[in-house]
Amino acid sequence: MTNQPLDASTPKSNSTQQDTNGLTLTQFQSVIHTMFFEKDQSRGIEGTFMWFMEEVGELASALRDNNDRENLAEEFADVLAWLATMANVAGIDLEQAVTRKYVQGCPRCHQTVCTCDLSRKP
Numbered sequence: 400m401t402n403q404p405l406d407a408s409t410p411k412s413n414s415t416q417q418d419t420n421g422l423t424l425t426q427f428q429s430v431i432h433t434m435f436f437e438k439d440q441s442r443g444i445e446g447t448f449m450w451f452m453e454e455v456g457e458l459a460s461a462l463r464d465n466n467d468r469e470n471l472a473e474e475f476a477d478v479l480a481w482l483a484t485m486a487n488v489a490g491i492d493l494e495q496a497v498t499r500k501y502v503q504g505c506p507r508c509h510q511t512v513c514t515c516d517l518s519r520k521p
């Protein structure tokens with residue numbers, strides 16, 4: 400992945416259509432890149448990781464409380480955004496990485512529906 404948006408051809412004026420149709424992982428990573436890359440790169444991977452962990456903590460609290468679905472959704476979105484941020488800083492294309500690792504099935508047992516022992520990851 401380069402330090403350029405992944406999908407620069409996506410029209411910015413069509414945000415309503417993106418809102419109703421959703422985004423691919425590549426498009427989302429590109430949106431995050433466009434919005435934040437300059438700041439993210441200057442912060443570096445270590446500083447970005449600390450922000451990511453803070454968001455994971457907020458998600459953990461929201462999951463534990465489990466009484467505000469809107470907040471829970473926002474915390475999931477924040478964690479995904481910070482993950483995309485770290486991937487951008489590290490030069491990793493998330494969609495490509497996910498596809499390579501998971502599309503053919505569980506990375507351990509290689510089944511479409513994981514049959515791994517519950518005591519082991521995943």
